[in-house]
Amino acid sequence: MNETASLRARAEIDLAALRANVRVLRGRAAGAQLMAVVKSDGYGHGAVPCARAAREAGAAWLGTATPHEALALRAAGLDGRIMCWLWTPGGPWREAIEADIDVSVSGMWALREVIAAAAAAGRPARIQLKADTGLGRSGCQPADWPELVAGARDAERTGRVKVTGLWSHFACADEPGHPSIAAQLGVFRDLVAYAEKEGVDPEVRHLANSPATLTIPEAHFDLVRTGIAMYGISPSPELGTPADFGLRPVMTLAASLALVKDAPAGHGVSYGHHYVTPAETTLGLIPVGYADGIPRHASGRGPVLVGGRTRTAAGRIAMDQFVVDLGGDRPEPGAEAVLFGPGDRGEPSVEDWAVAADTIGYEIVTRIGTRVPRVYVNGTDDPNEATGGVPQ
């Protein structure tokens, strides 16, 4: 991080770690293709650089939630298969069809809109029918599946669509043995069998997210959709640590210590004075706050490595800054404060912050704000394309 040491804060993104994680996950689901899920700006890591790195490591598909996220990948020059699944009436269906994006269809309103857009575009849409096998969120209910399948088959006959995939999403894949897992697998198999009996001939059937990729081999089908594990974060601490699965955290979040000062015993710290120095001490100012995505819920609990020791957010995390009690240590202003990273230097993990904020690792990284620059390292394995490490 030397060249960026003067930054207030930075999120270092290790693309070699991401590539290695993709390879580990492909090994876990050896019979299936892998979709790199890069929605929400690559879970806060940067969608385009992460998508490029995932492609380099063999991800056949890229996945996003919104069509605008998918279109942005195309606009950045990413080719190959891209799928997106979170649609609202109005599209943009036609733009997605013209950009060769596979689009998810969960109900009749969406099928009607995609057929009309395909007619306007003068080319068939690639659609993937999504079933609600038990998550109870998006997807077509089993009772409505025959109507959706029949509508899609009719549109295939008129050349308006090609059904490229049948798919669904787990509710509790991160809770091994949860009865919903077997139930969803059973419903999925039945709904796929029904669609195939009606003449649908999908390229891919898919159900697995990261936890299912890691722990439920019978859920791999033709394609696994991995997000969080690709970024080197465990889907759930109960399943294991990233290292247990051979995964390495991709993001390191660090800041430059903004101030070190003496404080007497009994000094209130930060808004509300929820921390009062127990003795004469030194205080360090960490110049990131909830506007940067540092959860205010972790006030009094969030861990930070400063001067070789783990400190704890003292009192409230404010919008732009928070304080740690340095217990008499005097690191220089500008010294590195590491909020989380892979742990090589003993720094806390994303999971530690998730515990401190009573949330999940997904939320910690996804919320890191745009005010924190992403600094990319290890941009490519290809010696002909080495850039010094900042692919854009």
Ligand SMILES: Cc1ncc(COP(=O)(O)O)c(C=O)c1O
């Ligand atoms: C439909 C869908 N598939 C796959 C994923 C990836 O999940 P995970 O990050 O647990 O791998 C998500 C993310 O929530 C999703 O919404």
